[in-house]
Amino acid sequence: MSLLDVTGLTVVTDSGRALVSDLSFTVEQGGRLGLIGESGSGKSLTALAVMGLLPPGLTASGSVVLDAPGLGRTEMVGAAESRLRPLRGRGAGVVFQEPLTALDPLMRVGRQIAEPLRRHRGLRGAELRRAVAAALDRVQLPEPDRIARAFPHEISGGQRQRVALAMALAAEPTLLIADEPTTALDVTVQAEVLGLLGELIAEKDMALLFVSHDLAVVSGVTDELVVLKDGRAVESGGTADLLHAPRQPYTRSLVESARTFENALERITR
Numbered sequence: 001m002s003l004l005d006v007t008g009l010t011v012v013t014d015s016g017r018a019l020v021s022d023l024s025f026t027v028e029q030g031g032r033l034g035l036i037g038e039s040g041s042g043k044s045l046t047a048l049a050v051m052g053l054l055p056p057g058l059t060a061s062g063s064v065v066l067d068a069p070g071l072g073r074t075e076m077v078g079a080a081e082s083r084l085r086p087l088r089g090r091g092a093g094v095v096f097q098e099p100l101t102a103l104d105p106l107m108r109v110g111r112q113i114a115e116p117l118r119r120h121r122g123l124r125g126a127e128l129r130r131a132v133a134a135a136l137d138r139v140q141l142p143e144p145d146r147i148a149r150a151f152p153h154e155i156s157g158g159q160r161q162r163v164a165l166a167m168a169l170a171a172e173p174t175l176l177i178a179d180e181p182t183t184a185l186d187v188t189v190q191a192e193v194l195g196l197l198g199e200l201i202a203e204k205d206m207a208l209l210f211v212s213h214d215l216a217v218v219s220g221v222t223d224e225l226v227v228l229k230d231g232r233a234v235e236s237g238g239t240a241d242l243l244h245a246p247r248q249p250y251t252r253s254l255v256e257s258a259r260t261f262e263n264a265l266e267r268i269t270r
């Protein structure tokens with residue numbers, strides 16, 4: 001049984017327009033899958049549907065089964081909020097492109113990281129304080145004491161994304177869903193955060209669903225890819241195979257533009 005089994009996932013608007021159509025994929029325990037496609041192809045909606053977090057006005061059908069060890073097997077499509085809530089964080093955690101969406105602007109960073117540690121791992125008092133320090137340390141934040149006392153606007157964008165990652169990881173999710181987690185960061189910081197993400201995933205044997213328009217980014221952290229176009233999967237397979245021998249013209253064009261970008265980068269940095 002797979003950790004995440006998505007079968008025939010379809011997302012439609014109230015007016016009947018399909019934004020994701022008949023999408024199927026699986027993520028195994030500890031597996032790393034990339035959902036790739038250009039802007040508007042339905043990647044974010046797929047990630048939201050997997051968490052049961054679609055905005056009002058959109059409806060999912062098909063099946064999304066999350067089978068997280070210790071939490072039971074859950075059909076996420078159509079499940080009641082009360083069934084989904086305990087799964088969010090521990091079953092599946094999310095990191096979004098803009099860390100400010102995950103962070104409360106009025107709460108110090110340390111308290112925000114303490115929240116999932118308290119809720120999901122039942123930590124209190126000195127043990128909780130130590131776990132907050134350890135969580136900040138794990139995402140390699142300098143001066144963890146200062147960062148813990150800071151408000152989100154008092155730290156840099158890269159630091160905020162590390163904090164958001166620390167929060168998602170604090171609940172020790174079986175599956176981490178990362179939606180363009182490094183897109184808002186400059187290239188060097190992007191590479192650092194990606195490297196860190198890869199290490200932490202491997203260390204905890206977490207599964208990863210990585211959503212991005214950027215093939216160069218996704219290929220470094222995933223073993224398998226699903227290529228989305230206009231809400232449909234047009235190609236899927238092993239990351240290395242797809243990069244070296246893309247079958248569909250659309251995938252070929254994504255590979256081409258990733259190569260052009262890499263070459264341009266090389267010329268700049270050489």
Ligand SMILES: Nc1ncnc2c1ncn2[C@@H]1O[C@H](COP(=O)(O)OP(=O)(O)OP(=O)(O)O)[C@@H](O)[C@H]1O
Nearest residue numbers: 013019038039040041042043044045046055058213
């Ligand atoms: N709440 C909504 N109501 C109606 N249409 C929506 C809604 N949210 C998204 N869409 C549309 O659904 C399509 C897929 O959106 P989605 O955000 O999943 O794309 P994406 O591949 O993640 O793109 P990006 O990389 O730009 O975030 C887009 O055409 C978008 O305009």
